[in-house]
Amino acid sequence: MSGNNSQPGRTVASRMLAILDAFDFEHPRLSLSELARRADLSLPTTHRLVGELTSWRGLEREDDGKYRVGLHLLELGLLSGVHTRLRDVAMPFMQELYEATRENVHLAVRDGDKALYVEKLTGHRSVPIISRTGGRLPLHTTGVGKALLAWASPAVIDSHLGRQLSRPTRYSIREPGRLRRDLRRTRRRGFATTREEMTLGSCSVASPVLVDDEPVAAVGVVVRSSSLELDRLAPPVLAAARGIGARLAEAGDDPYPGYVRDHTPRPNR
Amino acid sequence: MSGNNSQPGRTVASRMLAILDAFDFEHPRLSLSELARRADLSLPTTHRLVGELTSWRGLEREDDGKYRVGLHLLELGLLSGVHTRLRDVAMPFMQELYEATRENVHLAVRDGDKALYVEKLTGHRSVPIISRTGGRLPLHTTGVGKALLAWASPAVIDSHLGRQLSRPTRYSIREPGRLRRDLRRTRRRGFATTREEMTLGSCSVASPVLVDDEPVAAVGVVVRSSSLELDRLAPPVLAAARGIGARLAEAGDDPYPGYVRDHTPRPNR
Numbered sequence: 001m002s003g004n005n006s007q008p009g010r011t012v013a014s015r016m017l018a019i020l021d022a023f024d025f026e027h028p029r030l031s032l033s034e035l036a037r038r039a040d041l042s043l044p045t046t047h048r049l050v051g052e053l054t055s056w057r058g059l060e061r062e063d064d065g066k067y068r069v070g071l072h073l074l075e076l077g078l079l080s081g082v083h084t085r086l087r088d089v090a091m092p093f094m095q096e097l098y099e100a101t102r103e104n105v106h107l108a109v110r111d112g113d114k115a116l117y118v119e120k121l122t123g124h125r126s127v128p129i130i131s132r133t134g135g136r137l138p139l140h141t142t143g144v145g146k147a148l149l150a151w152a153s154p155a156v157i158d159s160h161l162g163r164q165l166s167r168p169t170r171y172s173i174r175e176p177g178r179l180r181r182d183l184r185r186t187r188r189r190g191f192a193t194t195r196e197e198m199t200l201g202s203c204s205v206a207s208p209v210l211v212d213d214e215p216v217a218a219v220g221v222v223v224r225s226s227s228l229e230l231d232r233l234a235p236p237v238l239a240a241a242r243g244i245g246a247r248l249a250e251a252g253d254d255p256y257p258g259y260v261r262d263h264t265p266r267p268n269r
Numbered sequence: 270m271s272g273n274n275s276q277p278g279r280t281v282a283s284r285m286l287a288i289l290d291a292f293d294f295e296h297p298r299l300s301l302s303e304l305a306r307r308a309d310l311s312l313p314t315t316h317r318l319v320g321e322l323t324s325w326r327g328l329e330r331e332d333d334g335k336y337r338v339g340l341h342l343l344e345l346g347l348l349s350g351v352h353t354r355l356r357d358v359a360m361p362f363m364q365e366l367y368e369a370t371r372e373n374v375h376l377a378v379r380d381g382d383k384a385l386y387v388e389k390l391t392g393h394r395s396v397p398i399i400s401r402t403g404g405r406l407p408l409h410t411t412g413v414g415k416a417l418l419a420w421a422s423p424a425v426i427d428s429h430l431g432r433q434l435s436r437p438t439r440y441s442i443r444e445p446g447r448l449r450r451d452l453r454r455t456r457r458r459g460f461a462t463t464r465e466e467m468t469l470g471s472c473s474v475a476s477p478v479l480v481d482d483e484p485v486a487a488v489g490v491v492v493r494s495s496s497l498e499l500d501r502l503a504p505p506v507l508a509a510a511r512g513i514g515a516r517l518a519e520a521g522d523d524p525y526p527g528y529v530r531d532h533t534p535r536p537n538r
Contacts, residue, residue: 060350077403096392
């Protein structure tokens with residue numbers, strides 16, 4: 001094993017994963033020395049592992065010598081179940097929701113205490129917002145997050161409400177009692193709303209995608225706060241969430257339920 | 270190093286990458302022994318590395334004991350430049366193209382001798398097709414592929430035409446002379462077309478996204494072959510390709526040109 005390292009107990013595998021984990025939203029491009037520092041590895045070890053990752057095309061070296069995540073990691077990631085099973089099934093329903101609203105349409109899953117945005121449809125006329133595919137936002141300040149939390153198990157809700165909750169705007173709800181009432185109302189109505197709780201100027205409506213009563217994802221729409229008729233948006237959001245849930249339940253174990261496999265043209269409509 | 274392996278010269282890092290490479294479109298879910306066989310590793314080595322990858326959440330173990338690519342690899346992949354720089358910029362233009370056509374809209378990049386599909390928008394009324402995000406199809410039988418090839422360097426074109434070209438349908442063009450004429454016509458018109466060359470029943474129109482005259486991507490639409498007015502589809506496809514190219518040229522080195530960073534609401538339109 002490469003001995004000139006500060007933590008000789010680390011495995012080579014974990015060193016390689018530490019290099020990949022050096023990249024995040026705030027650090028999408030890193031030099032070799034930045035990589036070594038962020039992964040806590042010696043420069044020679046970093047150099048060798050980055051070389052292997054680059055020839056594998058998991059990393060790409062740009063013209064200025066900085067590295068970023070490469071095409072092969074994107075390709076691998078797109079094989080994940082969240083993409084092939086959930087996102088591909090959800091896409092036509094999200095597209096209908098976009099057509100009905102012309103606003104940002106989100107698909108998110110719960111990843112620990114955050115909502116991870118798996119897909120986002122957006123048009124030139126949609127309100128500019130900070131979500132991005134692959135990004136995470138808090139559960140208690142986003143529509144999709146509240147929808148995921150409201151249908152989570154009591155243990156998950158309790159553990160979430162027990163934390164110190166962030167407050168991105170003055171409208172964010174972080175008092176456990178108020179949040180609990182909001183989640184109860186969300187379950188009763190079948191959809192969550194936020195009013196400038198994540199971003200000033202933006203409101204949202206979201207509903208969970210339920211499979212066997214489990215919230216496997218949430219779908220939502222973000223609009224500018226001047227369009228205050230959030231209740232009007234609920235029916236198409238609910239229809240999309242239910243459509244995705246029904247299709248997923250139907251798909252069972254199929255790894256690619258959203259994908260057409262044979263080359264035979266289907267009869268025209 | 271773990272000695273009980275058939276190829277003791279392989280590095281631990283390359284063994285880990287071999288495990289990831291065992292997954293592909295045809296093999297999205299693999300048992301431990303299938304992983305060992307496909308990665309050409311001993312079962313103990315596979316077990317140990319899969320354990321590290323699973324606790325890192327790059328792999329997920331499903332209820333039946335099979336493994337598949339996990340959420341963390343999707344999250345990492347979405348940090349790639351192709352996603353954050355290209356796909357996020359392209360999305361609103363693709364959305365407009367979808368609204369104008371209601372058909373499958375593709376964004377692809379050239380990866381060696383294949384078109385890699387980076388994004389696909391599809392509705393319930395779109396013709397069912399075999400493309401999928403993260404998938405690859407041949408350059409010479411797809412609209413986006415021909416658009417990428419037509420604007421490639423003469424060396425790339427020559428090397429491509431020198432290969433044995435596949436023929437997924439009886440309409441696929443694989444004679445070098447005919448293909449060369451098709452590519453010349455594509456460059457002259459500014460867009461590529463295919464007529465049942467990849468899939469019987471489907472036709473396509475695509476145009477390259479040019480930045481400094483380089484075809485960095487291609488955008489295209491796939492329709493059923495009963496809608497034969499491909500030329501009618503060319504103007505919105507060209508507009509989308511040009512719009513994306515102009516936005517990319519403008520964005521320069523910004524790693525997230527499609528993303529809104531601050532929380533300040535923009536004034537209403």
